[in-house]
Amino acid sequence: MDKNTQCVHSGTISDRVTRGLNTPIFTSSSFEYMDVLENVYPRYFNTPNQKAVVDKLSALENTAGGLLFSSGMAAISTVIFSIAGNGDHVVMQKDIYGGTHHFATAEFERFGIEFTFTSNSVEGFEKAIKNNTRLLYIETPSNPLLLITDIEAAAQLAKSKNILSAIDNTFATPINQNPHDLGIDIVVHSGTKYLGGHSDICCGAVMTTHELIERIQSSAMNFGGSLNATTCQLLERSLKTLGIRVEKQNQNALTIARFLSQHKQVNNVYYPGLETHLGFDIASKQMRGFGGMLAFELDEDRIDPDRFVRKLGLITPALSLGGVETIICAPAVTSHAKISAAERQELGISDGLFRLSVGIEDVDDLTADLEGALSN
Ligand SMILES: *Cc1c(COP(=O)(O)O)cnc(C)c1O
DSSP: OOHHHHHHHTTOOOOTTTOOSSOOOOOOSOOOOTTOSSOOOGGGTOSHHHHHHHHHHHHHHTOSEEEEESSHHHHHHHHHHHHOOTTOEEEEESSSOHHHHHHHHHHTGGGTOEEEEEOSSHHHHHHHOOTTEEEEEEESSOTTTOOOOOHHHHHHHHHHTTOEEEEEOTTTHHHHOOGGGGTOSEEEEETTTTTTOSSOOOOEEEEEOHHHHHHHHHHHHHHOOBOOHHHHHHHHHHHTTHHHHHHHHHHHHHHHHHHHHTOTTEEEEEOTTSTTSTTHHHHHHHOSSOOSEEEEEEOTTTOOHHHHHHHOSSSEEOSSOOSSSOEEEOGGGTTTTTSOHHHHHHHTOOTTEEEEEOOSSOHHHHHHHHHHHHOO
């Protein structure tokens, strides 16, 4: 089956009782144990609603299986803590989601885990790998500058060094990119973003091999970050339209990226689908679409960033991403507000930098809103 067909059909548990087409919501937290193959319990990650979503995501990511979590960070922290422990070392790309970055700096040391932040180049990863390295952790496209990491090269490096590899595939979604097919062991998602897609649920997923699921699940049952049946059902419902949503977001984002890159008030546009983007060649090789996220930098000599964002009508300044509505955020005053201005400058995050999460609206309405706010 192809992606859109998998979105609609994979994993559905047909309702034998009513012959309804949708997976019912199984609310039980208590299941009978006599004459069954496995004990079922929400925190064991094996309830029917969890399984239905995992089966759909397994089809989409082409993995043997997976686990659903109550947030993206529950998924990410469980993966890392089930692989690395006291005395182990983790190599992480430094341009990653702020929460993951903070998780490493705030928690690893207390648990005896060493880590090195590197550039997103394979040479950078190779230099950082040590004898006690257990995991290479990457994210592409990255937040907020949409840097592109060569997934296949990173996976091959990890294999050659006998360490595991993990990727945060939140920005790309399985519609645009399948890292497991390129050799990455573990794929994580913040399902709060595109998988949920309607800015109304919080969840996460880990997709991987049978062997690694067993290992991660045994820790996950102790950490306890499983997902409830009602949210599983909302996620399953959302995933049916993931393909058409993301395809529309890809198209809209490319149109807006081209529009902004020709605008005189805009200095830089960061979108992996633009030929001028540093990662365009690698992105073209490993992605089927370039995603709905882009960033751009206003020419602060010509236009005031605060005035610009206040003049927008349709496009809302808001946190998070991946929903059907287009939202904008300034990393300098949101995700990266806690770091010094000097550090921000080093990371390429100016006060005029904006990140756009492009929705599924008619693109002409979006460019008109931007044009209105960009005019003096
Ligand atoms: C939001 C996000 C996360 C964290 O997910 P939560 O659901 O907020 O815990 C991780 N990675 C990326 C790329 C994200 O955008």
